[in-house]
Amino acid sequence: MLSLRYRIRVSGLERLEARDGVLILPNHPGEIDPAIVMSQLWRYRPHPVVVEDFFYMSELKLLMRVVGAIPMPNTATSMGSYKRMRIQRALDNVVGFLDSGESVIMYPAGRLMRGNREDLRGASGLYDLLQRNPDLKIVLVRTTGLVGSCFSWITHQERPELGKCIRYGFGHLLKNLVLFTPRREIHIEVIDGPADFPRHADKMTINAWLDNWYNANNEEISLVSYSCWGEVLFDVEAAKKPVDLPGIAEVPDSIRSKVCIYLAAAAGRSPEDVHDSHSLANDLGLDSLMMADLLAWLDEEFFVSDVELTDIGTVGEVLLAANGVVQAHEHHDVEPPSGWIESSPRPDLVAPRLDTPIHHQFLETCDRLKQRVAMADETGGVLTYGRMKIGALLLADIIAEYPEKNIGIMLPASPGANLLVVATLLAGKVPVMVNWTLGDANLDHTIRSSELGRILTSGRFLDKLQQLNFDLLGDYLITLEDLRSAKITMGRKIRARINATSSAARLSRRYAPKTSIDDTAVILFTSGSEAAPKGVPLSHRNVLANIAACVEAAQLDKSDVLYGFLPPFHSFGFTVTGLLPLLAGMKTAYYPNPTESRRLVRG
Incomplete structure (x- = not known):
């Protein structure tokens, strides 16, 4: 398939013959070059190090398994202790493969080329590996010919959308009757790590040496027509001017x-x-x-x-x-996510009753509002009540398999937090809202006093936390991403969709049917400012009475939209900005961090 658009020439491939345990280090001129390089090296079965953004894409799941890819966190936007731990785990996997005689492909820059020159900057992955073993067998790979293609950064002045580029290319393949598509010339050079490669030097010296080698050809932008019927070139965005720093x-x-x-x-x-x-x-x-x-x-x-x-x-x-001034790089207005704006008036809000448990009233609200918008955030987009119902039933079936009664939940204000709360209740368990800001001693006290066996959380959220002791929490944490890959099978999805067609009354007889209004609905912990945090069990009656009073006192209207950002380990965050809109039928937008005032204001 690649040969329909690219004419690929490879030199030095014999360097990999009869060699094992080789670390292959390519440059990264375009999003398509991993596929091109792998297509030429596939006979040697190297394991590619793949950024998690691609590794966990459902469309690529089978491919990642076939090539034995090693997931590597994306370090471009955040770097917390959880991400550091996963980076070290990925590097451990690389070392393990190399030690066992298997080859690995790793991009030392860790990112796409920003212009027509490779620039490793302060990337430290290769340096860390050489610190562990300075005598690594190294092969260098230089790909030229992709700068200026649809898949290169310089064409868009940002990371290209892979799916959009693929669709663009396929469209022109069809217009060219497939076989007549003009080809872009690609050259892949493979050499052994030269004798002068500074494997014992510091990080910046190693990176500068690699920069010079990758950029030795002084490659310029090349534009190749997409059409055999005339010149059709991909539009190249002008380079962005440096941002001034007033103040x-x-x-x-x-x-x-x-x-x-x-x-x-x-x-x-x-x-x-x-x-x-x-x-x-x-x-x-x-x-x-x-x-x-x-x-x-x-x-x-x-x-x-x-x-x-x-x-x-x-x-x-x-x-x-x-100095308290954050330079704003985003000047665009924030657009509402797809599906957020509804074309017809919403049904009236309904205050919760004090005779039915929270999770059963949630099912009733889902049946009443069906495909109306329930809530949204920037990570998961818009969730309707119909989708919330399916998701809650799916997660409830998984949580019901856990032997312990209390289930820890450690998430910020988000649809995911609310979904896990009702799923835990539907599973006949009690959610324990874990406050990640308490410190090690108080977190340990929370876990032991509430007899937690596991804590449900999110990898995306953990990546944002700068200080969290994974020696203490590591054995307890289960991320939603892990659940998705290990537990949420196609069979479970189909079963949840079928179950969601049943009425609330019928599902209430199946999911935690014996729950009393006076049973514990949640355990919240005090802040621990004066002594060890105290676990406070709140019954369904406690929570529902609080919500009903708020609906009446605040005189909320069906056209109102709630903006939630208080964490659900906070009593107000759990009840008023969490369960209140979910049960009453009020549209809600969430932002996960109450301390990020700029982003909160921007919406």
């Missing part, structure tokens, strides 16, 4: 001094050699792990928490962040 002159000397001293120490240079225009990655060599430490330091030193990796790319942006 940099107002940064106090005391802040500037602290920031420059910290960055100089991290980069191994003197503070006088740290300048506002320096890129943290390109000039100072900070990798994603060091950037995560920088975020934690900004929070600790300057009480700045509303900052992400994407906000600080230069020394100047760090200075502004330390």
Whole structure:
């Protein structure tokens, strides 16, 4: 299939003959080059290191299994302790394959080329592997000919949408009657790691050496027509201008001094050699792990928490962040997600009754509102009551298999948190809302006092947490992503869809039918500010009475939209912004972090 668009020439492939345990290091000029390189090296059965964004795509699940891919977290947007742990686990897998004589393909840059030159910046994956074993067998691969293609960054000035590019290419294949499509010339060079490769050097020296080798051909943008009937070229976006930094002159000397001293120490240079225009990655060599430490330091030193990796790319942006000014890179208005806007008025809100358990009233609300919007967030998009019902029944069947009565839930304000709460109740269990901000001793007390055997959470959420002790929590955590890959089979999905066609009355006789209104509905813990946190069991009657009083006192209307951001381990977050809209039939939007004021305001 690739040969219909690409004319691929390979030189030096014999370097891999009769060799085992080889670490293959290609450059990364386009999103399509992993497929091209793998198609040429497939006979050697190398294991590719694949960023999790692609590894967990349902469409690629079978392919990832066939090639024995190794998932690697995406470090571009966040870096918490959970992500660090998974990076080390991925590197351990790489070492394991190499030690057993199997070859591995790993992209040392860890990202797509941003222009026509490879730039490893402060990437540390290869350096970490060489620290473990300086004598690794290394083969270098240089792919040229893709810069300027639909799959390259430089064409879009951002990461290209893989599906969109594939559809674009297929469309032109058909227009060209398949066989007559103009071909792009691709050259793949394979060489053994040269004798002068600085495998014992520091990270920046190794990366600079690889940059020089990958960029030796000085490749320029090449545009190849997509049509045999005339010249049809993919539009190339103009390069974006550097963002000005207004306010940099107002940064106090005391802040500037602290920031420059910290960055100089991290980069191994003197503070006088740290300048506002320096890129943290390109000039100072900070990798994603060091950037995560920088975020934690900004929070600790300057009480700045509303900052992400994407906000600080230069020394100047760090200075502004330390001074309480985060440079805004997004200037576009936030558009509502697909399906959020409804064409007809919503049904009236219904205050919950005090004679029926929470989970059974949830099923009744789902039947009443069906395909009306229930809630949404930026991660999962819009969920209707119909989808919520299917999801809750699916998860309830899985949670019912757990032997313990109490199930820990550790999630921020989100549809997923609400879904897990009602699923746990439908399974006849009691949700225990875990406060991840308590600290090790209090978290340990929470786990032991509530007799938790597992805590349901999300990998995406854990990636955002800077400080969490996985030595303490690791054996308890089960992520929704793990559940999806290990437990949520096609058979379970079909069964949940079939079950969801049943009425609330019928399902209430099947799911936790003996639940009393006075049974425990949730266990919330106090903050532990004066002593160890105390577990407070709240009955269904407690929670429903609180919700009913809020509906009446606040005089809520069916046209109102609730904005929820308080975590569900908080009593107000659990009842008023969590279960109240779900049971009453009120549309709700969620944002997971109440401390990110800029993003909260932006909506």
